[in-house]
Structure formats: structure tokens, C-alpha cells
Amino acid sequence: MAKVMKEASVVTEEKEVDFGDLELKIAKPTLNSDKTIAISGNFSDLGSKIQSVVNRYKDTQLTEDNVEYVTTLKKQFVSLRTGIERERKEYKKVYISPAEDLVDSMCKELLKIVDEGESALGKQLDAYDQRRKDELTMVLNEYVQEAVEKFGLREEYASQIQLKKEYYNKTQKEEDSIDSINAQAEELSKKQKEYDAGVELIKMECEDTGFVPDVYIRELKYKSATEIVYEIKADKKARAEMKAKVEDGEKVEIGKKADVDKELEAQINVAVQADKATRTRVLKVTYKPEQAKLIARFFKENKIDFEFINQDF
Numbered sequence: 542m543a544k545v546m547k548e549a550s551v552v553t554e555e556k557e558v559d560f561g562d563l564e565l566k567i568a569k570p571t572l573n574s575d576k577t578i579a580i581s582g583n584f585s586d587l588g589s590k591i592q593s594v595v596n597r598y599k600d601t602q603l604t605e606d607n608v609e610y611v612t613t614l615k616k617q618f619v620s621l622r623t624g625i626e627r628e629r630k631e632y633k634k635v636y637i638s639p640a641e642d643l644v645d646s647m648c649k650e651l652l653k654i655v656d657e658g659e660s661a662l663g664k665q666l667d668a669y670d671q672r673r674k675d676e677l678t679m680v681l682n683e684y685v686q687e688a689v690e691k692f693g694l695r696e697e698y699a700s701q702i703q704l705k706k707e708y709y710n711k712t713q714k715e716e717d718s719i720d721s722i723n724a725q726a727e728e729l730s731k732k733q734k735e736y737d738a739g740v741e742l743i744k745m746e747c748e749d750t751g752f753v754p755d756v757y758i759r760e761l762k763y764k765s766a767t768e769i770v771y772e773i774k775a776d777k778k779a780r781a782e783m784k785a786k787v788e789d790g791e792k793v794e795i796g797k798k799a800d801v802d803k804e805l806e807a808q809i810n811v812a813v814q815a816d817k818a819t820r821t822r823v824l825k826v827t828y829k830p831e832q833a834k835l836i837a838r839f840f841k842e843n844k845i846d847f848e849f850i851n852q853d854f
Contacts, residue, residue, distance in 0.1 A: 563590055563621050565628045570636055591621070674709050681708055684719050688726035698729040706827075739766025746773045750780075 567582035594614070603611060681704050689699040702725045708718045739761050740754075747754040750773075757769050828836055 563587060563617070565625045567628060567632045677709060678704065681718060681722070684722050685726075688722050691723070692726045692730035694726060694729055694733060698733045699726075701729055702726060735766075736761060739769070742766050742770055743773065746770050746777075750777055752776065 565583065565587055567580065571579045571581075573579050598611060598614065601607065601611065685699075685702050685704075688694075688702065694702075702722060705721065707713055708721070740758055743757045743761075743766065744754045747757065752773065757773060760769050826836065
């Protein structure tokens with residue numbers, strides 16, 4: 542009989558484990574001397590107790606004697622998991638979220654003051670830089686006027702001199718700006734001389750013909766002087782042929798263009814083709830992002846080949 546009682550006692554000892562007060566408790570956060578947050582609680586003690594129960598029962602062979610207890614124990618683990626998650630959420634709601642919201646709010650107020658200061662200083666710096674540019678513009682305009690006088694530019698050419706963006710860079714040397722302005726003026730002077738030479742050629746070709754030179758001179762905006770001179774020659778030949786026909790008593794149709802001899806026609810065609818030959822120029826264009834499509838469409842519609850070499854200068 543004593544032997545039976547001893548065996549029953551062993552079974553009970555194997556089944557029962559002191560589960561204890563298994564509940565997560567997290568203390569109020571504190572701040573360490575190094576500004577880090579310290580969070581304490583019964584993490585270690587709770588973890589040890591849970592681990593001991595796990596170790597005791599994870600490999601237990603279930604029997605009719607212990608299955609009911611293990612079933613109850615599993616339910617306690619479910620409750621334990623729910624309790625840990627509940628404590629985590631509650632702790633965050635009480636300590637972390639309010640602290641985060643408060644810090645965000647306080648920082649936003651500080652940033653408003655910073656933005657106000659940054660904006661005010663930015664306006665002052667912009668105004669100062671604009672005054673610097675205005676003063677520099679006056680100086681640059683004097684250099685432009687000197688270049689205009691040096692190269693003898695008329696107003697229609699002088700107005701084409703540009704005060705380029707790089708002239709206003711703080712690192713730009715004054716002599717470099719002067720050289721650039723003079724280079725523009727020199728190039729415009731060449732164009733002016735070419736135009737004047739074209740005007741003289743047209744006037745000479747129209748001399749003693751009764752033709753009005755200004756009619757042809759206006760065409761210099763879109764034609765070369767050589768092409769216009771060949772046109773004048775063709776008109777002179779056409780008039781002479783018409784006059785000869787009238788003197789011979791032939792009937793002449795007013796408004797009908799007389800035939801031009803092959804040699805003169807060939808010369809005119811050469812001049813026209815030379816004037817229509819394609820030219821390649823480097824063009825600097827300043828535009829806003831929303832104008833990009835407009836610029837591309839302009840080149841395409843006018844059948845002008847273009848290539849983006851560099852996006853910024």
C-alpha cells in the first residue's frame with residue numbers, strides 16, 4: 542500500500558509546476574545621463590519563469606493523468622501572450638505616443654521661427670545681391686557704350702549686345718566681361734559692314750536703271766546681297782528684252798516675266814543655293830521647365846535640327 546502511494550506522489554510532482562504570477566509589468570521610462578532612455582520591468586524574471594515552464598513541458602509525453610493540466614497550461618500561455626501585447630500597447634499609448642506628439646509639436650513651433658528667420662535673411666541677401674547687380678549693370682552698360690563707339694555700331698546693332706549671365710557671377714573677372722562685350726561688338730561690326738557693303742552693291746547695280754534701291758535693300762533681311770544683285774541683273778535683262786520687243790513692234794504681255802538666259806539663271810541658282818546652305822551655330826537658350834515642349838515644337842515645326850549638348854551652364 543505504501544508503494545502505491547509513493548507512485549501517485551511522483552505522478553503529481555511531475556504534473557504540477559509553480560506557474561506563479563506571470564504578468565508583464567513595465568516601469569515608467571527614465572532618462573540616462575547620456576540622454577538615452579532607460580526602460581525597466583520584469584522582462585528578465587518573466588522570461589525565466591516562462592522558459593522554465595517551456596523547458597518542463599515542451600517534451601512531456603501526454604497521458605490521461607497530465608493532458609488536462611497541459612491543456613489548462615496552454616490556455617494560460619494564450620492569456621500570457623494577450624497580456625504582453627496589451628501591456629505593450631498601453632505603455633506606448635501612455636508614454637511613447639504622447640511624448641512623440643509633444644516633441645513633434647514643440648519642434649514644429651521652433652521650425653516656424655527658423656523658417657521666419659531664414660526667409661527674412663534670404664530676402665535681405667536677395668535685395669543686397671540685386672543692388673550689387675544693379676550697380677554692376679550700370680558699369681557694364683558703360684563698357685557696352687565704349688564698345689559701341691569703338692566699333693562704330695548703329696543703334697540697331699548696338700541693341701543686340703547682351704549682358705550675359707556670367708557677367709554677374711561673383712567669381713567673374715571684370716576684364717573677362719569687357720573682352721566678351723568687345724567680342725560681341727566686333728562680331729556685330731562685321732555684320733554691319735556686310736550689310737552696308739550689300740546696300741552699296743545694290744545701289745550701284747540699280748544706278749541709271751530707274752529701279753528703286755530701297756525695294757531691293759529691304760530684302761537684305763532675309764537674302765544675301767549676292768542673290769539680290771543677281772535678281773537685279775535678271776530684272777535689268779528682262780526690262781531690256783521687253784524694251785527691245787516693244788521697239789520691234791512685238792506684242793508684250795504686261796506682268797509676264799521675260800526669260801532669263803541660262804548663264805545668268807545658273808549664277809542666280811548658285812547664289813540661292815549658297816544662301817540656303819545649312820549652317821550650324823551653338824545657341825544658348827534660357828527657359829522655364831514648362832516651356833521645354835514649346836521650344837522643341839518650334840524647332841520641329843520649322844524643320845530645324847537641334848541637339849541638347851548641356852543642360853546647364
